[in-house]
Amino acid sequence: MTTLTLTHAKFSTLELFRIPIAVVGSAFWPAASMLAFVVPFAGDDPVASTFATVSMITFAVMNTNLFQYGIGVSEDRAQPWDPYVRTLPAGATPRFLGRILTGLLMMVFSLAPVVLIAALFTEATVSPAAFVGAIAVCALISVPFILMGLSIGYSLPQKAALVVAQILFLPLAFGGGLLTPPGGAPGFIETLAPFLPTGGAARLMWWVTVDGFPFDLKATLALLGWTVLFGIVAVWAYRRDEGRRFG
Amino acid sequence: MIHARAEGATKRYGSKLALDGVGLEVRRGELVGLLGPNGAGKSTLVTLLTGGRRPTAGRVELCGGDPRDPRNRRTLGVTPQETGLPASLRVGEVIDFVRSHFPDPLSRAELLDRFGLSDLVQRQTGGLSGGQKRRLAVALAFAGRPEIVFLDEPTTGLDVEARRDLWEAVRMFHAEGGTVVLTSHYLEEIEALAERVVVLADGRVLADDSVAAVRGLIKVSRVSITSPVQPTDFDLDGLVSFEQAGDRLHLLTPDADRMVRELIARDVPFRDLEVRPTSLEEAFLALTGSLTGKDL
Numbered sequence: 124m125t126t127l128t129l130t131h132a133k134f135s136t137l138e139l140f141r142i143p144i145a146v147v148g149s150a151f152w153p154a155a156s157m158l159a160f161v162v163p164f165a166g167d168d169p170v171a172s173t174f175a176t177v178s179m180i181t182f183a184v185m186n187t188n189l190f191q192y193g194i195g196v197s198e199d200r201a202q203p204w205d206p207y208v209r210t211l212p213a214g215a216t217p218r219f220l221g222r223i224l225t226g227l228l229m230m231v232f233s234l235a236p237v238v239l240i241a242a243l244f245t246e247a248t249v250s251p252a253a254f255v256g257a258i259a260v261c262a263l264i265s266v267p268f269i270l271m272g273l274s275i276g277y278s279l280p281q282k283a284a285l286v287v288a289q290i291l292f293l294p295l296a297f298g299g300g301l302l303t304p305p306g307g308a309p310g311f312i313e314t315l316a317p318f319l320p321t322g323g324a325a326r327l328m329w330w331v332t333v334d335g336f337p338f339d340l341k342a343t344l345a346l347l348g349w350t351v352l353f354g355i356v357a358v359w360a361y362r363r364d365e366g367r368r369f370g
Numbered sequence: 371m372i373h374a375r376a377e378g379a380t381k382r383y384g385s386k387l388a389l390d391g392v393g394l395e396v397r398r399g400e401l402v403g404l405l406g407p408n409g410a411g412k413s414t415l416v417t418l419l420t421g422g423r424r425p426t427a428g429r430v431e432l433c434g435g436d437p438r439d440p441r442n443r444r445t446l447g448v449t450p451q452e453t454g455l456p457a458s459l460r461v462g463e464v465i466d467f468v469r470s471h472f473p474d475p476l477s478r479a480e481l482l483d484r485f486g487l488s489d490l491v492q493r494q495t496g497g498l499s500g501g502q503k504r505r506l507a508v509a510l511a512f513a514g515r516p517e518i519v520f521l522d523e524p525t526t527g528l529d530v531e532a533r534r535d536l537w538e539a540v541r542m543f544h545a546e547g548g549t550v551v552l553t554s555h556y557l558e559e560i561e562a563l564a565e566r567v568v569v570l571a572d573g574r575v576l577a578d579d580s581v582a583a584v585r586g587l588i589k590v591s592r593v594s595i596t597s598p599v600q601p602t603d604f605d606l607d608g609l610v611s612f613e614q615a616g617d618r619l620h621l622l623t624p625d626a627d628r629m630v631r632e633l634i635a636r637d638v639p640f641r642d643l644e645v646r647p648t649s650l651e652e653a654f655l656a657l658t659g660s661l662t663g664k665d666l
Binding site: 127137202203204206210211212214 | 443448467468
């Protein structure tokens with residue numbers, strides 16, 4: 124089972140990296156947002172720029188996974204290779220886990236520039252321990268967004284998946300408080316944010332990286348709930364999916 | 371022992387009925403050809419039997435269980451559509467990917483060698499020719515040392531030599547006790563390999579018989595004449611169906627010689643006699659028309 128997971132991960136990673144522009148593309152957007160929004164506005168204030176950098180990382184995690192899986196899986200399902208892979212003697216698990224490993228690797232490539240820019244051009248600081256913690260938490264919070272992307276990718280056709288991902292990502296970012304400093308969002312968002320997957324994820328990230336930011340149990344439990352929910356939806360969607368019906 | 375089975379298998383896509391209560395039993399060690407024009411339901415039936423889809427009604431079974439359970443697919447080999455091979459991956463990588471799903475696969479070198487792919491191992495599949503892709507697709511079906519394989523048009527578009535090599539590989543597999551289900555819309559391919567032919571048309575089993583019997587059934591010739599009379603005026607023996615364009619008559623019949631004798635014996639006035647074989651598509655059209663008409 125584990126070897127098969129690695130095989131699936133290797134296979135999709137190879138496929139991804141043979142088209143380097145896709146990797147460059149996903150690294151470009153978070154880096155550009157850092158340079159355009161964080162460096163000029165919050166770069167001089169250590170706390171504000173740490174907050175903002177972490178928000179940007181969370182935003183990139185959500186964005187990358189939502190699009191990579193939501194749209195990527197949906198596109199794959201339209202390819203004639205997909206029905207073939209389904210005839211191989213493996214269930215959903217190795218494919219799922221393989222995709223998740225690939226997604227994590229992809230995120231390293233899209234997040235590394237953000238971290239570099241934060242270190243070089245802003246006053247953002249973290250202790251070495253917090254940095255390691257942030258990497259671990261970053262991997263954890265990507266799980267619900269990967270599963271969310273998979274749910275979309277497996278339940279919707281290509282064009283619908285694109286629209287749904289585009290409709291979801293901005294409210295999720297804004298509603299989760301990623302585009303505003305903590306405490307600086309409109310009141311209803313402050314109330315709502317901890318219970319959205321983005322808000323829960325950002326709070327976990329802030330907790331590891333920003334000194335004195337409290338651990339938010341309610342938000343973490345909500346995030347856990349979302350993870351279980353998206354997991355169930357993703358597996359259900361994969362099982363009922365029969366690929367595209369022609370061919 | 372039954373290796374693959376469909377019982378009253380029906381598949382509906384929205385309002386379109388792709389399979390209409392198909393019954394099929396493939397015994398272990400058989401080499402069965404699934405023949406039918408495009409859109410007859412061959413791919414749908416194969417998709418149901420290999421676990422890709424669930425029937426709307428009826429039952430399908432593979433190796434004694436539900437084909438959608440991966441455990442029942444451990445001895446299954448299927449050809450992917452050669453247009454669907456992941457273009458950016460190398461031949462060796464695709465082969466290794468497929469091999470890794472099986473408990474006791476053929477070695478990479480043996481598979482490459484058996485299907486003449488050794489020189490291509492480093493090539494990306496997107497850069498292969500149509501024939502090379504086809505060979506890779508067939509090789510993938512055999513990667514996991516299967517006991518039953520479903521081959522979809524395995525040699526269509528291959529040159530004579532490559533085709534003979536592939537046929538040899540399939541025969542060898544069958545000789546060692548393997549079960550083969552071969553789908554094609556070319557009678558020639560099925561004739562070369564299969565012992566038993568199942569003819570599908572409009573989602574139903576039209577015939578299930580030996581190759582010789584089916585060849586007789588679907589061998590239809592077109593006898594064309596220019597004549598002022600209506601063919602319905604004569605009760606012509608062996609007339610399956612006819613087409614009319616002005617005073618040109620096209621008579622479809624399984625036995626062209628007999629039809630010409632009939633025309634002469636019955637004093638049917640005609641000129642410009644022409645006899646041609648029909649394509650499989652035309653033969654099916656004529657047959658499905660006449661068979662469903664006679665409610666066979």
